[in-house]
Amino acid sequence: MKALKKLSSTLIFIIFFWIAYCVITLPELDGLGNKTRKPSISVMDNDNILVGSLGDVYGGLIKSENIPQNLINAVVVLEDKRFFQHFGVDIKGLSRAIFENIKEMRYSQGASTITQQLSKLIFLNADKTLSRKLRELIISFYLEYRFTKIEILSMYLNRAYFGSGQYGIKAASKRYFSKMPKDLSIAESAILAGILKAPSKLSLITNKEASISRAMIVLNLLEKNHLISYKQKKNADLELIKIRNLKFYSDNEIRYFIDWIYSTTPEEILNNKKDLIINTTLDLKVQKKLESSVKGKIRNIDENIEVAVIVMDYYGAVKALIGGRNWNKSKFNRATQSKRQLGSVFKTYVYLTALSMGYELTDKIQDTPIKKESWEPKNFSNKYEGIISIKKAFAISSNVAAIRLAEKVGRENIIKQAKKLGITSTISNNPSMALGVDSFSLLETVGSFGALCGYGIPVIPYGITEIKQRDDLSLWKKSIPKRNEIITKEIQLKIKKLLRAVIEEGTGIKASKTPINIMGKTGTSQKNRDAWFIGCAKGFVVGVWVGRDDDKSMKNVFGSTLPLSIFKEIMKSL
Helix, strand or coil, rough: HHHHHHHHHHHHHHHHHHHHHHHHCCCCCCCCCCCCCCCCCEEEECCCCEEECCEEECCCCCCCCHCCCCHHHHHHEEEEEECCCCCCHHHHHHHHHHHHHHHHHHHHHHHHCCHHHHHHHHHCCCCHHHHHHHHHHHHHHHHHHHCCCCHHHHHHHHHHECCCCEEHHHHHHHHCCCHHHHHCCCCHHHHHHHCCCCCCHHCCCCCCHHHHHHHHHHHHHHHHCCCCHHHHHHHHHHHHHHHHHHCCCHHHHHHHHHHHHHHHCHHHHHCCCEEEEEEEECCCCHHHHHHHHHHHCCEEEECCCEEEEEEEEEECCEEEECCCCCCCCCCCCCCCCCCEEEEHHHHHHHHHHHHHCCCCCEEEEEEEECCCCCCCCCCCCCCCEEEHHHHHHHHCCCHHHHHHHHHHCCCCHHHHHHHHHCCCCCCCCHHHHHHHCEECCCCHHHHHHHHHHCCCCCCECCEEEEEECCCCCEECCCCCCCCCCCCCCHHHHHHHHHHHHHHHCCCCCCHCCCCCEEEEEEEECCCCCCCCEEEECCCEEEEEEEEEECCCCCCCCCCCCCHHHHHHHHHHHC
């Protein structure tokens, strides 16, 4: 008996000591809700709409007065209906859960209150151990002692995970509905409350149907508990139908743009470990139109054929970008990372150099066979026109005429001209240079056409306008330095006539009936490995590349076919 009493006393002492230790080592609660975990990058379009993110997004602190009552009601009725009555632990709920778990002989039901969930979110882990559970209870009691119910609920909503990488009610509201929490409707509140139970499975983006179904359950509970009227529920049901029919924009659809943005963000800013907001040049409407146009054109072509497209304004702002057919299948960005043979698009730099040196569109050039030792370049069509004008030679994309012209004006001068336009890739100094045997990126090529089609000044493509911390502290802002004119208005007018001749009478004639003043140049590399069209219209430069990652030939795909067709479709939609 004495041994039993001694054992009991020892156990009581150990329990008391452990509880005392837990109390003494309680975490610091001052500033709770301002804490951040891993830094994130939120990418905004040019209208300040969140279009994607890198890493988990933490929305920051929202004060309790800015959380709508409808959201409070929805969360409480679903997650912890006796939240305003208990002291951190729901005895009734706990008793029911214990009974059900014993009955099922397994862990089938929990009874964590919102306060307990907050404890676990901030201070603990998800381990299902007795020790962790006891610490959770103690911390919950402490939270209830230190904070009001509304403060606890606010802290929980500011930290909870809402799926699709969104932490906190502010991040979730902006991601799903492009609004602040205070502006949420009853239906939207029901959706967000419903997501909390299983964020990964109930995200409105990844599983819209399940998310809407869960929201309907929340609305039923709200009406049943007289938190909303019958009329309010019916109106909310109608809103859910509208939301179900909406197309929620997935990050994956513009991940190529987001990845490019990340790669151009200054390293010192990325290393400061602060949550970042990056404002970009992306026009979401243009991006959607671009994606729709491309999908329609490539739906029935060989799945091994990839496509990359950039839409840029004449000042260099990239408005839309596609780096491949499917980001989920391939993260390689063919718009910015890939360098491919430019083909006849390079001839644009040859003819620009000639015009800058005093050549006229009417000047004559030989379109006749060339034979130099073992090298015998041919025209794509194997046809020759004899003596023709420079304008005609450019329009029909004569290979032999371009080679002759390049030798006359000097290859070094052509290289200098291309570099002035923003070409950074290596250009080989040999006669075949005029045929576009060197490899360039789509990004730099599109940028080089900005000066040709725009205002005669060098254009450097960019996607970031400003980088800020979440407290709105600006870390970096785009500034466009004043650049000197590199193409006179006279020369620019002439090169535009050449680019227009391609459409009116040359390799781009399939676009001649388009009711838009299109200018551009087709390009096809050796053995049909690459097909290009770089064109201008409506204040945009649009570059289209089509090819295979394995560098194999494409059957019946040339610059004048699929790339031009994609360009036309994009222009129709803009």
